[in-house]
Amino acid sequence: MANLHWLANPGRFLRIAAVVLPWLAAATAVLLAVGLWLALRAPQDATQGAPAKIMYMHVPSAILSMTIFGAMAFASAIALIWRHPLADIAAKASAAIGAGFTASCLITGSLWGRPSWGTFWVWDARLTSELILFFIYLGYIAIWQAIEDPQRASRAAAIVALAGSVNLPIIHYSVVWWNTLHQPPGLMQGRTDPSMAVPLLTLMGAFFLFYVTLLLWRMEREIVGRKIRQFRLLRAQA
Amino acid sequence: MTRKRQRLILVLSGLAALGLATGLTLYALRDNLVFFYSPTQVVQHEVPVENRNIRIGGLVADGSVQRPAANTIHFAITDMVNTVNVTYTGLVPNLFKEGQGVVAEGRLGPDGTFLASQVLAKHDETYMPKEVIDALKASGQWKGN
Numbered sequence: 001m002a003n004l005h006w007l008a009n010p011g012r013f014l015r016i017a018a019v020v021l022p023w024l025a026a027a028t029a030v031l032l033a034v035g036l037w038l039a040l041r042a043p044q045d046a047t048q049g050a051p052a053k054i055m056y057m058h059v060p061s062a063i064l065s066m067t068i069f070g071a072m073a074f075a076s077a078i079a080l081i082w083r084h085p086l087a088d089i090a091a092k093a094s095a096a097i098g099a100g101f102t103a104s105c106l107i108t109g110s111l112w113g114r115p116s117w118g119t120f121w122v123w124d125a126r127l128t129s130e131l132i133l134f135f136i137y138l139g140y141i142a143i144w145q146a147i148e149d150p151q152r153a154s155r156a157a158a159i160v161a162l163a164g165s166v167n168l169p170i171i172h173y174s175v176v177w178w179n180t181l182h183q184p185p186g187l188m189q190g191r192t193d194p195s196m197a198v199p200l201l202t203l204m205g206a207f208f209l210f211y212v213t214l215l216l217w218r219m220e221r222e223i224v225g226r227k228i229r230q231f232r233l234l235r236a237q238a
Numbered sequence: 239m240t241r242k243r244q245r246l247i248l249v250l251s252g253l254a255a256l257g258l259a260t261g262l263t264l265y266a267l268r269d270n271l272v273f274f275y276s277p278t279q280v281v282q283h284e285v286p287v288e289n290r291n292i293r294i295g296g297l298v299a300d301g302s303v304q305r306p307a308a309n310t311i312h313f314a315i316t317d318m319v320n321t322v323n324v325t326y327t328g329l330v331p332n333l334f335k336e337g338q339g340v341v342a343e344g345r346l347g348p349d350g351t352f353l354a355s356q357v358l359a360k361h362d363e364t365y366m367p368k369e370v371i372d373a374l375k376a377s378g379q380w381k382g383n
Contacts, residue, residue: 043367047333052365081245118331118358124273162253166260177264178271179295181341186363193366 008085010223017216024213031206038199045196054112059187059200060207061105065133066168068098068211072140073165076158086219088154089226091161092144093218097211099137106130117181125174126182129167136164150226274341280352281320287346294322294352295341295360303336315340315352322346326354333359 035056045052072091079087109127110120121127140160147153175184186192187200264271274295275285285292294315302314302323311330314321324342334340339360344353366374 043369045365046368046371047338047361047364055365077249080249081242116331116333116359116361118333119356122273122358125271162249163256165253166256170260170264178268178273179276180273181358181360183361183363186365189363191362191364193370195367195370196365 010085010089013086014220014223017220021213021216021220024209024216028206028209028213031202031209035199035203035206038202042196042199043193048116051112051115054108055196056200056203058105058108058112060204061101061108062130063204064207064211065098065102065105065130066171067208068094068101069133069137069161069165070168072098072161073168076161079154080158080162088150088158089219089222090215091158092154093215093222094211095137095141095144097214097218099134099141101207101211102130102134102137106134122181124180124182125178126171126180129171129174133164133167133171136160136167140164150229276317277315277320277322278317280322280346289345291343291345291355293341293343294324295339296322298334298336298338298340300336313340315342322352323350324352324354324357326357328357330357331359333361 039053039056042053042056044050072094075087075091075094078084079091106127109130113122114120140157143157143160144153147156174180175182187197192200274293277294277296279285280287280292280294296315296317299314299316299321302312302316302321304312306312309329310325310327312323312325313336314323316322324344326342326344334357339362341358341360342352342354343356343358345355347353
């Protein structure tokens, strides 16, 4: 907890973020370029052919959509229990990014489903639970929009994030617990040839760095925004 | 410190209760959460098939595909134990072939033939370039079909 308290000072966070952000952005751009280059050069899948290349966007999007929600639930728990001043800012700043990756996962999945399965959409357990994740993201964002006082909004939103995290194991295990049209995960089981797994893992790293970069940038804006809000409130009272 | 403890216990017990409730609900609904039934479930009358659209999933049985007319296709779905014969009019997905995963939606006819209204391909989680599969086959290490 000592490190958490050291970083709890928003002013110190802003100073560190200002130094780290350009490097993070540069690293994201480099890894993304390398990953895309590797993905374009990767061989075609023997069964599915060219459409399987959509996985280089789909799988990282899917993993980030869940990782980010997990991070939001974790940050929300810290905000609720320890009242860490940056935790609810991190959770709030993550939401729109996570919703974006979820939308990307659903759209790329749909575009992949049409040529390989023969349909854009089916209501199987995996697709449905991922769509529910998207709606939970929207609900979480709506709460922050609806409640004006950040402290009250933070508590309500944190409860939504914690309750919504129940959906994460459902998404992950949906393809194991029930039969679905969606295939089970194959990356960690060695069912993906290294010629495709390496570009995929590179792009996952790039997407993750992209998330961290956007997160720090949005947290900066949120901290400054709250300062301006407090300043206005003080001036209105004076 | 004690307030933090209280909140920690509250959050953890809330999550545990919600997780338990969700788990029990999903367990109770498990028969409705499956996307398709297996041929064995259909043959052994474990699924309600009367005047109802159902989905059957499995592999396209080897040697079962026939095309008696331009747009009509007969094939069998197998789970290696039981088999259901399917008739379908329309285009099948590109991945459709013998030995490949398939999910058919439709109704079971009185003679036990499944009249499909939609046929979807189901692929597995193996991603390999053709050259690698050929090399594995050549060395006798290939485990797929």
